[in-house]
Amino acid sequence: MKRTVNESRRAFLKATAAAGGGLLIAFRIPGALRFAEAATASSAQVNAFVKIGTDNIVTVVIGQSEMGQGVWTSIPMMLAEELEADWSKIRVEQGGVDPAFANPRYVGFRAQGGFQGTGGSSSVRNVGVNVRKAGAAARQMLITAAAQGWGVNEEECYAEKNMVIHRPSGKKLSYGSLAEKAAKVPLPKYVPLKNPQDFKIIGKSLPLLDTPSKVSGKTVYGIDVKVPGMLVATVAQCPVFGGKAASFNADKAKAIKGVRHVVQISSGIAVVADDFWSAKKGRDALEITWDEGPLAKVSQADLFKSFAELSQKPGAVRRNDGDVEKALKEAAKKIEAVYEVPFVAHVCMEPMNATAQWRGDSVEIWAPTQAQSWTQAAVAKHTGLPPEKIKINTTFLGGGFGRRLYWDFAIDAVETSKAVGAPVKVIWTREDDIQHDFYRPASYNVLAAGLDEKGMPVAWKHRIVGTSILQYFPPFSHLLRKDGMDPTSVGGAGDIFPYNVPNVYVDYTLHNPGVPSGFWRSVGNSQNAFIMESFMDELAAAARKDAFEYRLQLLKNPRDKGVLELAAHKAKWGSPLPAGVYRGIAEHFSYNSYCAQVAEVSVGRDGKAKVHRIVAAADPGWVVHPERFKAQIESGILYGLSGALFGEITIKNGRVEQSNFDNYPVPRMSDMPKIEVYILQGEGEQGGAGEPGVPSASPAVANAIFAATGKRIRKLPVRAEDLRTA
Amino acid sequence: MIAFTVNGNKVRVDVAPDTPLLWVLRDTVGLTGTKYGCGIAQCGACTVHLDGEPIRSCTTPVSQAAGRQVLTIEGLSRNNSHPVQKAWIAEDVPQCGYCQSGQIMTTVALLAKIKNPSDAEIDEALAGNICRCGTYNGVRRAVHRAAKLMGA
Ligand code: FES
Ligand code: FES
Numbered sequence: 001m002k003r004t005v006n007e008s009r010r011a012f013l014k015a016t017a018a019a020g021g022g023l024l025i026a027f028r029i030p031g032a033l034r035f036a037e038a039a040t041a042s043s044a045q046v047n048a049f050v051k052i053g054t055d056n057i058v059t060v061v062i063g064q065s066e067m068g069q070g071v072w073t074s075i076p077m078m079l080a081e082e083l084e085a086d087w088s089k090i091r092v093e094q095g096g097v098d099p100a101f102a103n104p105r106y107v108g109f110r111a112q113g114g115f116q117g118t119g120g121s122s123s124v125r126n127v128g129v130n131v132r133k134a135g136a137a138a139r140q141m142l143i144t145a146a147a148q149g150w151g152v153n154e155e156e157c158y159a160e161k162n163m164v165i166h167r168p169s170g171k172k173l174s175y176g177s178l179a180e181k182a183a184k185v186p187l188p189k190y191v192p193l194k195n196p197q198d199f200k201i202i203g204k205s206l207p208l209l210d211t212p213s214k215v216s217g218k219t220v221y222g223i224d225v226k227v228p229g230m231l232v233a234t235v236a237q238c239p240v241f242g243g244k245a246a247s248f249n250a251d252k253a254k255a256i257k258g259v260r261h262v263v264q265i266s267s268g269i270a271v272v273a274d275d276f277w278s279a280k281k282g283r284d285a286l287e288i289t290w291d292e293g294p295l296a297k298v299s300q301a302d303l304f305k306s307f308a309e310l311s312q313k314p315g316a317v318r319r320n321d322g323d324v325e326k327a328l329k330e331a332a333k334k335i336e337a338v339y340e341v342p343f344v345a346h347v348c349m350e351p352m353n354a355t356a357q358w359r360g361d362s363v364e365i366w367a368p369t370q371a372q373s374w375t376q377a378a379v380a381k382h383t384g385l386p387p388e389k390i391k392i393n394t395t396f397l398g399g400g401f402g403r404r405l406y407w408d409f410a411i412d413a414v415e416t417s418k419a420v421g422a423p424v425k426v427i428w429t430r431e432d433d434i435q436h437d438f439y440r441p442a443s444y445n446v447l448a449a450g451l452d453e454k455g456m457p458v459a460w461k462h463r464i465v466g467t468s469i470l471q472y473f474p475p476f477s478h479l480l481r482k483d484g485m486d487p488t489s490v491g492g493a494g495d496i497f498p499y500n501v502p503n504v505y506v507d508y509t510l511h512n513p514g515v516p517s518g519f520w521r522s523v524g525n526s527q528n529a530f531i532m533e534s535f536m537d538e539l540a541a542a543a544r545k546d547a548f549e550y551r552l553q554l555l556k557n558p559r560d561k562g563v564l565e566l567a568a569h570k571a572k573w574g575s576p577l578p579a580g581v582y583r584g585i586a587e588h589f590s591y592n593s594y595c596a597q598v599a600e601v602s603v604g605r606d607g608k609a610k611v612h613r614i615v616a617a618a619d620p621g622w623v624v625h626p627e628r629f630k631a632q633i634e635s636g637i638l639y640g641l642s643g644a645l646f647g648e649i650t651i652k653n654g655r656v657e658q659s660n661f662d663n664y665p666v667p668r669m670s671d672m673p674k675i676e677v678y679i680l681q682g683e684g685e686q687g688g689a690g691e692p693g694v695p696s697a698s699p700a701v702a703n704a705i706f707a708a709t710g711k712r713i714r715k716l717p718v719r720a721e722d723l724r725t726a
Numbered sequence: 727m728i729a730f731t732v733n734g735n736k737v738r739v740d741v742a743p744d745t746p747l748l749w750v751l752r753d754t755v756g757l758t759g760t761k762y763g764c765g766i767a768q769c770g771a772c773t774v775h776l777d778g779e780p781i782r783s784c785t786t787p788v789s790q791a792a793g794r795q796v797l798t799i800e801g802l803s804r805n806n807s808h809p810v811q812k813a814w815i816a817e818d819v820p821q822c823g824y825c826q827s828g829q830i831m832t833t834v835a836l837l838a839k840i841k842n843p844s845d846a847e848i849d850e851a852l853a854g855n856i857c858r859c860g861t862y863n864g865v866r867r868a869v870h871r872a873a874k875l876m877g878a
Binding site for chain 2: 066067068069207208210211212214215216217218219220221223224226232257274275276277347348349350351396397398399400401427429430627628631632634635636637638639642660661662666667668669670672674675
C-alpha cells in the first residue's frame with residue numbers, strides 16, 4: 001500500500017511554521033473552492049492536521065465529528081502511527097470548517113471541493129489516509145531536519161517515539177527541538193505509508209482519549225455551550241409538517257419572568273429568555289393560530305393504502321438480471337410476501353440544539369453537527385453571508401445516527417440570534433426532537449420468488465414503494481433520478497445482490513405526501529436488509545433447508561460467506577439451546593463491511609420477544625481500534641433492534657403521534673442481549689464500523705422469532721399482540 | 727431565594743420555585759455535567775443525588791432541594807478518582823457519553839446500597855437510564871468492576 005504524499009490532484013499537503021513556533025502540516029486544496037475558499041487562508045493554522053510544538057507536544061486536529069464512534073482516538077492513532085509519535089505526547093483539537101477536512105467519501109462532490117461531514121461510516125476508512133499522509137510527511141521532515149543539523153545522511157536516521165535517532169552514533173533529538181527547523185524543510189514529494197505488518201499503534205485498543213472528560217461531566221456537548229451574554233431559546237414549531245404560524249399573541253409569554261423576546265423565525269415562534277426553563281414556560285404560554293397547510297389531512301393509514309395501490313404498478317428499475325417474470329412463471333414453486341416498515345425516529349440522547357452569535361457581517365455557530373460543510377452552505381444560502389463569514393465550531397455530539405447531518409437546528413439559532421441581536425442557544429425539547437425529525441423512510445414491499453425443484457431460488461422480485469431520503473436532502477438532490485429512483489432509500493436492496501440467483505428484479509416507486517424522511521444509521525440498508533434477509537429465510541423454510549446452509553450455498557462473495565460461517569460457528573449453529581430459545585441468522589454487506597449475526601430469542605406466552613444473545617461476525621478488511629470497532633458493531637446491533645422491536649412513528653392529521661420516551665420506547669438495559677463480536681481481518685479495502693452492525697440485527701431476530709413461533713414478522717415493529725399464545 | 731448545597735458548596739438562587747432542579751444546576755449554577763434527555767423522568771440523563779438519594783432532577787422542583795445536599799457528577803471527585811469513574815475509564819464505557827453522567831450517578835447510589843449487585847439488580851437499578859449508543863453491557867461490566875474496586 002505505497003502511496004505518495006502529493007500524488008492526489010485534489011489535495012496537497014502544506015507545511016508551515018506554527019504561530020507559537022514549531023511545525024504545522026496542513027492540507028491545501030488547489031483550484032477554486034466555492035464555499036470555503038477564503039477560509040483556507042485565514043484558518044490554515046487552526047485547521048492543520050498536525051502541529052508539533054517546541055514543547056514536543058503533538059496536536060492532532062480533527063475535522064470529523066465525535067459522536068461515540070471514537071474518531072478522537074482512531075484518527076490520532078493513524079497519524080501517530082505514521083509520525084512515529086510518542087502516544088503520551090498526543091493531544092487532540094477539534095478543527096473548524098475547512099476543505100482540508102473534506103471527506104473523500106463524498107466523491108461525487110469533488111467539483112465543489114468535497115464536503116466536510118461525518119456519515120456513511122467513513123472517518124477511518126476514507127479520511128484516515130489523508131491523516132496518515134500528513135503524519136508520514138511530518139516524520140520525514142523531522143528526519144531531514146535532524147540529519148541536516150548533524151551533517152549526516154538521512155538514510156542513517158530513523159524516528160521513534162517523538163525522537164529522531166542517528167543509528168550509527170546513537171545521537172537523538174526530540175521532535176520538539178526539531179520542529180522549528182523542520183518547518184523550513186521543503187515538503188517531501190513522496191513518502192510511502194507503512195505496511196500493515198509494521199504497525200505499532202494501529203490495531204491496538206488504546207484507552208480512548210475522550211473517556212476521562214466524559215466520566216467527569218466536563219465534555220462540552222452542543223447543549224452545554226456558553227457564550228458571554230448568551231440567551232436561551234426554544235421554538236414553537238407547527239405540529240403539522242409544513243405548517244406556519246398564521247398569527248400569535250406573545251403577551252402571556254412575555255409576562256413570564258426571564259423571557260426577553262418573542263420572535264417569529266422560519267421554523268416557528270422563538271421564545272428567548274435568560275435560561276431554558278423560562279423560555280420553555282414562555283413557549284407554553286404562547287397563543288398561536290397555526291395555518292396547518294395542505295398536510296393536515298395526511299394519515300398513516302392513507303399513506304400505506306396509497307403505497308399498496310402504487311405497488312400494483314411497476315416502479316423505477318434498480319436491478320434487472322435475466323428475465324424475472326419468465327422465471328417466476330416457470331418456477332416449480334412460487335413464494336410471495338408483503339413487508340411493511342414504519343417511520344422511525346433517531347432520538348439522539350442529546351436533543352437537537354445549536355448556539356449562534358450574529359455579528360452583522362458574520363456569524364459564529366457552535367453546534368453538535370455531523371455536517372460542517374452543509375451547515376455552512378445552508379447558512380450562507382439562508383443569510384446571504386459568504387461562507388467564509390460563517391464560522392462553525394463543532395462540539396461533541398450526544399449521538400448523531402444521521403440526524404445531525406441536517407442543519408435545521410442551526411438555522412433556528414442563526415435566525416434567532418439575528419432577530420434579537422444577542423448570542424442565542426436554541427434547545428429543542430425531546431418532544432420537538434421526536435416530532436420534527438427526518439424519519440427512516442416508511443415503505444411497503446412486495447416480494448416474489450421462484451424456486452426450482454431442489455428448492456433453490458431462480459427468481460427474486462422486490463418492489464419497493466416508499467418515502468424518499470434524497471427528496472429531503474437538497475445537497476444530494478441531483479442523485480434522485482428523474483424517474484423517481486432514490487438509490488439511497490433503496491440502498492442494500494439491489495445495488496448489490498449477494499445471492500446467486502439468475503433472475504433478479506428490483507424496482508422502486510417514490511411516494512410521500514410530505515413526511516420528512518432521512519438518513520437513519522445505515523440508511524436504506526437497515527430496513528432493506530430486514531426485508532431481504534427475512535424473505536430469504538422464507539425461501540429456506542419453503543425449501544425445507546437449514547437457513548444457514550441455504551445462504552452459504554447461495555452467497556457469491558467469499559467474504560459474505562466468511563462472516564456467515566464465523567458467526568454460525570461461534571454461535572454453535574445447530575447445537576441444542578435452553579428450552580424455549582431459538583436461533584435466527586442473517587447477513588448483510590454495507591459500507592464496505594460484511595456482517596453476519598446469529599440471534600438467540602425466546603417468545604413468552606404473553607408474546608414478548610426476548611433477545612438473549614447475539615453473535616456477530618464482521619469483516620471490515622482491517623481495523624484501527626479493535627475494541628471500539630466491536631463497540632460500534634454492538635451499538636449498531638442495539639440501534640437496529642430499537643428500530644425493529646420498539647418504537648414506531650405514526651402520522652395522524654399531518655402530525656406525529658409520539659412525543660417522548662413514554663410513547664416512543666427505546667431499548668433499556670434489561671433489553672440488552674449479550675453480544676459477542678468477532679472480527680475477521682481479511683484482504684481488501686477498509687470497511688466502516690458505525691453502521692454495518694445495524695442491518696443484520698433485525699432480520700436475525702425476526703428469523704429467530706419465526707423459529708420460536710412459526711410466525712413470520714412481515715411488519716415492523718414486532719408486536720407482542722401478534723405473538724401472544726395465552 | 728432558595729438556598730441549598732451543591733457538591734459541598736452553598737448556593738443561593740433567585741428562580742421560580744417550580745423551576746426543575748436540572749435547569750437550575752445547568753443554567754443558574756453553571757454545572758452542565760447533568761444532562762437533559764426527556765424532561766419527564768423517563769431517561770435518567772438528569773440523575774443527581776439529593777441527600778444521597780438518586781433523583782430525576784428534570785421533574786424535581788428546585789424548592790424541594792431547599793436546605794438539602796445535591797451531588798452532581800462534578801462533585802464525585804476532582805480528578806476522576808472515584809472508584810466508579812475509575813471503573814468507567816478502565817472499561818472505556820462511554821460512546822457519545824451523553825447518558826453517562828446519569829449512568830454513573832445511578833451506579834454510585836446503587837453501590838452505596840448494594841455492595842456487590844447481581845446483573846438483575848444492576849438491570850433494575852439502571853432501568854431508568856437510557857443509552858441510545860447501546861453501552862449497556864459496558865455499563866454492567868463497569869458496575870461490577872467498581873464494586874470490586876470498592877472492596878465488595
Ligand atoms: S431528563 Fe430527567 S429523566 Fe430524562
Ligand atoms: S453513550 Fe451515547 S447515549 Fe449513552
